[in-house]
Amino acid sequence: MRLWPGGAAQVHKIAAMTSTPALPASPSRRPIQDLPDELISQIAAGEVVERPASVVRELVDNALDAGARQITVRLLAGGVRLISVEDDGCGIPPEELPVALRRHATSKVRDLQELESVTTMGFRGEALAAVASVSQTSILSRTTATDSAWLLDARSGELRRAARAQGTTLEVKELFFSTPARRKFLKTDATELAHCIESVRRHALARPDVGFAIWHEGKLVEQWRALPPDTERSQALARRLADVLGQEFVDQSLPVQRVFHNGAITVYGRAGLPDAARSRADQQYSYVNGRFVRDKVISHAAKAAYEDVLHGHKQPIYALYVEIDPLRVDVNVHPTKIEVRFRDSREVHQAVKHAIEDTLAVPRAQLLAAQADMPPAVADAPGGASGNAPAQAAPQQQLAMPLPAALPPSFAPSATPSATAPLTPTQMQALWAPLREAAPPPAWQVQESGPASSTAAVPATEAAPAEATTPPVAAQSWPLGRAVAQIHGVYVLAENAQGMVIVDMHAAHERIVYERLKAQLGNDQPIASQPLLIPATFAATPQEVAAAEAHSASLHTLGLEIAPFSPKTLAVRAVPAVLAQGDAVELARSVLAELQQHEASTLIARARHEILATMACHGAVRANRRLSLEEMNALLRQMEQTERSDQCNHGRPTWRQLTMPELDALFLRGR
Ligand SMILES: Nc1ncnc2c1ncn2[C@@H]1O[C@H](COP(=O)(O)OP(=O)(O)O)[C@@H](O)[C@H]1O
Ligand SMILES: [Mg+2]
Missing domain, CATH: 3.30.565.10 (Histidine kinase-like ATPase, C-terminal domain)
Incomplete structure (x- = not known):
């Protein structure tokens, strides 16, 4: 063989x-x-x-x-x-x-x-x-x-x-x-x-x-010692990569394995976690039919695959192996054979890009769950359900549920926020509404008449003691565990089967909002827009006015309506429903700035994604907001289901696991 x-x-x-x-x-x-x-x-x-x-x-x-x-x-x-x-x-x-x-x-x-x-x-x-x-x-x-x-x-x-x-x-x-x-x-x-x-x-x-x-x-x-030739390929590769580049490379990467065109192209190897990206491109290895190559098609495809999880000039680490029918690649291009020419570079580009994207898209929480090899969640937890029953009742299928293709047209039609005033509990509720959408239907939602109810906005600190008595069954079946507290309005703490999970709530929510926005745009549907009762006007630069006029169609696709109010004033008349509670003026300004930067004629997918990322960052919950345990849990459940949820749109990690052994080591336990 x-x-x-x-x-x-x-x-x-x-x-x-x-x-x-x-x-x-x-x-x-x-x-x-x-x-x-x-x-x-x-x-x-x-x-x-x-x-x-x-x-x-x-x-x-x-x-x-x-x-x-x-x-x-x-x-x-x-x-x-x-x-x-x-x-x-x-x-x-x-x-x-x-x-x-x-x-x-x-x-x-x-x-x-x-x-x-x-x-x-x-x-x-x-x-x-x-x-x-x-x-x-x-x-x-x-x-x-x-x-x-x-x-x-x-x-x-x-x-x-x-x-x-x-x-x-x-x-x-x-x-x-x-x-x-x-x-x-x-x-x-x-x-x-x-x-x-x-x-x-x-x-x-x-x-x-x-x-x-x-x-x-x-x-x-x-x-570097030879591995027995019958060693399974990905295992042999992981061992060799660990020997040559260090165990860290393997620990910080995921296996890639995809076959395209009925076996005409295979892409395998390991793709580094976004977290592991470096300032230099010194750990990027690409091979074509066993030959080390410097190939623009492959490196560009890899770059494109990371685009959505890495921002700035960070360089991913990877070792990618393209196996392709020798007839589809010309190795006789360069005397040192370090360059190759593909007969169809597009098919190779797509294969490499998709192979990496697929690998990176899976939330790591799901991998954790698979590793832990846990029995399915028990709906009826032994020990009796308390008033906080929702925390136990997430059936396993729920986690595997595909993302909703589009958001409901409007989440929070009621509130019209003032940009300066602090958000009321009701407004905050509305902001979090998208989170609740795909979260397991908790009991409290059933009891409530609607999202405007303020009972869910009880500060976490007050709800925590009661929640702590919940049997840990659900915590074990949810990859990211059960929320237990919020720290300084920035981090959510949760307990899962492996130990403790720490979540950067803004970073995580940002990704969730972003992926939802993308899912909407994916269908070429304009983003659900919500008219503002009172248009938000602002003093605009001539460039901003010009951009608003030139890109009105693109803005419409993005759920925004920004029109000249006077020669020096722009009025925001509609914003994406999902961001209805944010600062409309700030949103308009940042989107217009992005539109000016990108080539006006072609608002390509990338620019769109960047604009969406800007919108998501803008719309994601900020630090120093008190969340209820229900909201924290909703966030965790959403993260488990959202692709690429391990990184925010800027490539920063959204959560970290501290395992029990790691915690024990901190306290020198068992030594
Ligand atoms: N280490 C080796 N073991 C066996 N044969 C070798 C070895 N090195 C070179 N050769 C033989 O010498 C030939 C010439 O080598 P080289 O000049 O590198 O050209 P090429 O590898 O392109 O054929 C090879 O085709 C091969 O038959
Ligand atoms: Mg030779």
Whole structure:
């Protein structure tokens, strides 16, 4: 079974494809031959040897193509004095050793058809020739067909018997010794060493089934052990990623696995949690058919997938592997093979974007619940229901319920807030109405005549003692648990099966409002709008007036109606119903500012999303609002159901889990 692209299995596949009978003792390799001239002209020309790391890359490529299971790289002086790459692959028969060093001689590609569907790392037949021309190179190799190894000195051409087990050792000494000008461009040994290590690291991340070791000046600097080839792919990858990049990378990422177009494209790997994003793009690894690539299509797709959960210039971490029918990708674009060209870049873009988006959309709370492997919630909690029964009565299906496609037309038709006055309990109720919509129908809502009732707005501190007596059954079945208190009007505390949950209520509510707004726009429906009884007017800049006029259609789609009242005044006549309780003027100003910034003609989805995000931020509950326990619980239930609810629209986390072991550790319990 083919577990890894570019593996020995593919070498076998090629051997099976060829009409030339394979060597009896080494069925997996074909003889090295000169490429025909017409093929040479097809191959992307250029220099492949820039620095020691490029030599390392080419030699490790070769070892992998030879089916190696263990590759050892030894370096002296950052690779400038010596690069030796040792493998246990198929080896090269002595009569072919001189051929291997010839330009355009390869065992991997024969004709145009093979060039167009390359499955090996190499295919140009140039690397060894190029390396040998700027260094003192020797090849020591042994196949299973010979009774000893043979050593070829590239400079002298001398070929003699030597000792070695099956496999190949390429030794490259004194790189650029004959071209001092190029040697001058090399950096310090430490820098060159770092590049060499990075080069091996890229290979290692693609091939968990191969062991790698790097020695520098006689010291082992890196070692990654081979995982058994039958290890399940995502597990093997997670282990290798942890070995190479650190356990943190795995802990802070989610597995990606999606198949597209009936298997023509597979995207797998790991996508970092938005939380793990960094200021530098130094942990972004992309592969196409086992080859490390820098590809704009993939990186742009990844960026787009994170757009909605990462703001600013934060760089996500990821290791993504695109497996694609070799006929759909051209690897013969760049001499160093670091770039590829997709026959249909759109399909790859969409595949990568969707694969990551799907991974990131699932609220982590749901994963928590799955991990905890809890029995379904019990509707009738033992121990008797108190007056706070709603906290126990969330059937499990409720959590899996899809988001409502659209909001009801209006939530709070009654109140017309003044922008300056503090919100009354009634107004706050109205603001929270959207939250209650999809929350489990709690008893208190049934008792109430409508959202205007103020009983739910009892400050949390007063309700808390009674709530604390609720049996913990519901808390265990709800991923984010049962709200217990509000801290300084900013955080909600909850108890769940794992321990304690802390929620940034503004951040969380912001995401919920945003996702609801998006769900509405997704249907190309204008956002439900609510006319203001008294239009809110404000002194506007000429630019604002112009933007309001130019974008009236877009504004309408967004549920806003902003019209000139006088040459220097704008009037907000309608706002999105979901934001009816906010400051209409402030909302209008920020949306107009966004509209001016984005290209007027095309209000693309992205700009829309950003505008929606602005609106959501504006509409989300602010800090220092007292919430009742019911409202806190409603918020938690909504978070469990809302996609991407682990981050607010600015990419900040909305909640944190403190597990019991973590709490115990804080208090040195059990030590
Ligand atoms: N480590 C190795 N083990 C077995 N064969 C090798 C090894 N390195 C190079 N070769 C052989 O030498 C040929 C030339 O290598 P190279 O110049 O890198 O070109 P390419 O890899 O593009 O074919 C390869 O096609 C392969 O047959
Ligand atoms: Mg090669």
